Amino acid sequence: xxxxxxxxxxxxxxxxxxxxxxxxxxxxxxxxxxxxxxxxxxxxxxxxxxxxxxxxxxxxxxxxxxxxxxxxxxxxxxxxxxxxxxxxxxxxxxxxxxxxxxxxxxxxxxxxxxxxxxxxxxxxxxxxxxxxxxxxxxxxxxxxxxxxxxxxxxxxxxxxxxxxxxxxxxxxxxxxxxxxxxxxxxxxxxxxxxxxxxxxxxxxxxxxxxxxxxxxxxxxxxxxxxxxxxxxxxxxxxxxxxxxxxxxxxxxxxxxxxxxxxxxxxxxxxxxxxxxxxxxxxxxxxxxxxxxxxxxxxxxxxxxxxxxxxxxxxxxxxxxxxxxxxxxxxxxxxxxxxxxxxxxxxxxxxxxxxxxxxxxxxxxxxxxxxxxxxxxxxxxxxxxxxxxxxxxxxxxxxxxxxxxxxxxxxxxxxxxxxxxxxxxxxxxxxxxxxxxxxxxxxxxxxxxxxxx
Ligand SMILES: [Zn+2]
Numbered sequence: 001x002x003x004x005x006x007x008x009x010x011x012x013x014x015x016x017x018x019x020x021x022x023x024x025x026x027x028x029x030x031x032x033x034x035x036x037x038x039x040x041x042x043x044x045x046x047x048x049x050x051x052x053x054x055x056x057x058x059x060x061x062x063x064x065x066x067x068x069x070x071x072x073x074x075x076x077x078x079x080x081x082x083x084x085x086x087x088x089x090x091x092x093x094x095x096x097x098x099x100x101x102x103x104x105x106x107x108x109x110x111x112x113x114x115x116x117x118x119x120x121x122x123x124x125x126x127x128x129x130x131x132x133x134x135x136x137x138x139x140x141x142x143x144x145x146x147x148x149x150x151x152x153x154x155x156x157x158x159x160x161x162x163x164x165x166x167x168x169x170x171x172x173x174x175x176x177x178x179x180x181x182x183x184x185x186x187x188x189x190x191x192x193x194x195x196x197x198x199x200x201x202x203x204x205x206x207x208x209x210x211x212x213x214x215x216x217x218x219x220x221x222x223x224x225x226x227x228x229x230x231x232x233x234x235x236x237x238x239x240x241x242x243x244x245x246x247x248x249x250x251x252x253x254x255x256x257x258x259x260x261x262x263x264x265x266x267x268x269x270x271x272x273x274x275x276x277x278x279x280x281x282x283x284x285x286x287x288x289x290x291x292x293x294x295x296x297x298x299x300x301x302x303x304x305x306x307x308x309x310x311x312x313x314x315x316x317x318x319x320x321x322x323x324x325x326x327x328x329x330x331x332x333x334x335x336x337x338x339x340x341x342x343x344x345x346x347x348x349x350x351x352x353x354x355x356x357x358x359x360x361x362x363x364x365x366x367x368x369x370x371x372x373x374x375x376x377x378x379x380x381x382x383x384x385x386x387x388x389x390x391x392x393x394x395x396x397x398x399x400x401x402x403x404x405x406x407x408x409x410x411x412x413x414x415x416x417x418x419x420x421x422x423x424x425x426x427x428x429x430x431x432x433x434x435x436x437x438x439x440x441x442x443x444x445x446x447x448x449x450x451x452x
Contacts, residue, residue, distance in 0.1 A: 126160030
């Protein structure tokens, strides 16, 4: 996609909320429990928290005014049930251009080749109105369910590229202040070696986007891949834009893409932020090799986004067999080496993954199962809160302190155990106002239909 000379104005967008659904002010202080690791460290010395050591939750009164937190007061030790609060979460990796397409473009085999083929067919027919409609639906869901920012990759190499970018740039503006959007140009890596690729990079840079691409099996070992990666990194450096790669989303050739990337970064130091999304095949390395690679990633300041749901869905598929070895990002080893790690949901109801609903709580609740991440511990919560906030360079790091936004995801759960037992009801506070509940919490019209 090249630069446009005469961009047509985007079609009018429908309001995200109707008058009756408008956020309502939250009056008075809130009483809740917050994870100690997400609280202003200056408050932690107060010796009154229930569960210190057990689950790290601190009971407190939170006051707010004008959309900002004005006071945080720890409560005396109490067994009174209180809701669990989190800062609204951050989605570091999504595909808003193709979400909700699996009905028309299904992938019954659940394989990567069929996902790719369906993705290409859908991309050839893609229109701006289609992307507007599905991304608007996604953002509405995300906002009401407690997401405050999303980084989305956009297919940027075919006929669907221009309509997708037009729609998502319009929505980025429309949703600013509710869900911050970051947009990444996703193309085959070799595209960055062409004049069209260079024009695309400039166009994306002018609009505050990021550069992306795919690196890893079946590609990632030849001279052409190295040249393509070199071209991408040089463009990013020259234009001052961050890079977010789909890398090593594979169950063969462990870390082939990451090794190539590290070799380039060690040869030519870089200043722009670089993120590796997936990095799943690193999980197939021996412990010793992984430890060395993790140290190199940390030294090169490369961040990693783990996407356990799509990896578990797509990787290791063999006809007529159950995958006994599950391939996924070795989160804990990377964290131990000091690599910044976030967890995302990736695809939602498209040919790559039929599930998902832009519900960050669902990914957080599944992480103990998919990745043995414990939400009661700092390293279990940071990948959903502070780490993606820093990775995306958001103005607020997600730490709850006086002067932070009066933004909360409040859960009808009094402990981590209750959060894991069932998906709890929730209320979302943004700038001191309660948002309308997500559609999933309203009575389903399907039951009304069953009554005839
Ligand atoms: Zn992706």
